Amino acid sequence: MWVYAVLLIGLVLLVGPFLWMVASSVKTSAELHHVPPTWIPQTFTLDNYTTIFTKLNFPQYFVNSVIVATIVVASNLLFCSMIGYALAKLRFRGKSAVFLIVLATIMVPQTVYLVPLFVLMSNLGFVNSYAGLILPFAAQAFGVFLMRQFIQGIPDELLEAARMDGAGEFTVFRRVVLPLLGAPLATLGILTFLGSWNNFLWPLIIATSDSMYTLPVAVATFSIGQNAIDYGMLMAGSVVLIAPVLLVFLLLQRFVQQGIATTGLKG
């Protein structure tokens, strides 16, 4: 019985801050600064949300985050499954070298390539652009690893049968392999979405003006520095930032947790 008690305390400590965030986002400024704090808002107000959406340009940040995440997810699903197919089922020279190089970079921390990547982007004119936000994440090594593992499990006979019928490699890939990749593609898609939506350090560097901020950059920027905005608006911004991923996670948590458990990746 004590196990339940300890687990329940743990759950309160973990979910509590989220509830506190939601409660605080609908309080008035006066109530936020009240000592001792109130749990349930005395006067319910949506002012914080109205302000961040009308005066602070949150619609733009939200759209930026959606655009970046959508393209990053789509390109990873397509490109990783393609190279995964090549590495798993096609014979060509240099194949193992390609796989080794891709694998080796999984361990390289982002900090290592931030500076040259920025130099490269600034010479390409991609600073403060969608291209700059998207390209470094459009082809991620982790996805290659995941896709190759799953595609190796597909029986060769299945592919041979299609080739006998005269199908070219691209048709084999599109008609035979892709339809069998439902679960791994869902896993990769969700993990990539979460990674992109929550990504902070690179967008902080490459988005140099307000119009290119993604949600995490906007929330962080408004929370620190001389012009820090108040906690009511910050909590509303945090709700806007967290709500979509919580929704995705609650609907599809089976894929997320399976993906983590099978790959052991994702620090």
Added chain:
Amino acid sequence: MSAQQALVASVPRARPAARRGWLKEALTGWAFSAPFLLIFLAFLALPILASAILSFTDFSLGNLVDPFSAHFIGLGNYARLLHDPNFLQAALTTTIFVVFGTVLNLAVGLAAAVALNRGISRFRAVFRVGYYLPVVSSIVAIAVIWRFLFNTDFGLVNGLLHTFGIAGPDWLGNPTLAVGIIVALMVWRNFGNAMIIFLAGLQGIPNDLYEAARIDGANRWQEFRSITLPMLKPTTLLLTVVTTIGFLQVFEEPFVMTQGGPLNKTRPISMYVYQQGFNFFHQGYASAMAYTLFVVIAAVTLIQFRLLRSDT
């Protein structure tokens, strides 16, 4: 003429056909790999290599337009690191984050996994999901929430202390407390990951072992010590590697919570790299620091995998 060549020569028609098939397959292989490789090489592999070169130069703001106008200064940046008190402080801070963070992260993750796996049968899904919520949430948002909770004047924590008549401390203004809170935040956010991987590991332990132990009269603690822990060794080592690598790179938590203060005591290496590279525009120096971090990560990983191999 060798036997093989003789064999090939004896079937003249088969060979060109097979060769064409081989070439076609190779071209298809490269064609399928090309879209990924082009982006990957240009925006990941190339910058990783370039960073090594950059770290031997005096690259700074003025060289941004013409990267080739920077000068090679050999190991100058690396020598400077050893005498930079700010870097040494950042290295110390990173070490504290990694050591305390990793140990606590694994301990809490394992405890939660064991409790969920054997302690309870009902509501397991609820706890699994609840404990995992922070892992998928944005660290930036969570750090902002935590900063509010630990706000000295009107934060929830001091508010609760106030109702018990205790005057709460200035949590994030005190270097020691601030380091502690950042470690707690790292563990709070990440232990769900360790929990999920431990749960998968626990499910791989055959039940017969526990039944045999129970027949021998072992209690819960003895079962844990002599069955669960040894069987989880590979999982634990994998998690140690992954967690260490993750925490060596910690950035968001201190950046949003304290901006590295007070007295730069909460500034890890990655934040100092960011500041040198993008606030002070000493890109060469920042690259040397980043590569030093990378070498440490590689070394730590290698050592941990050695341990993994010799122990299992």
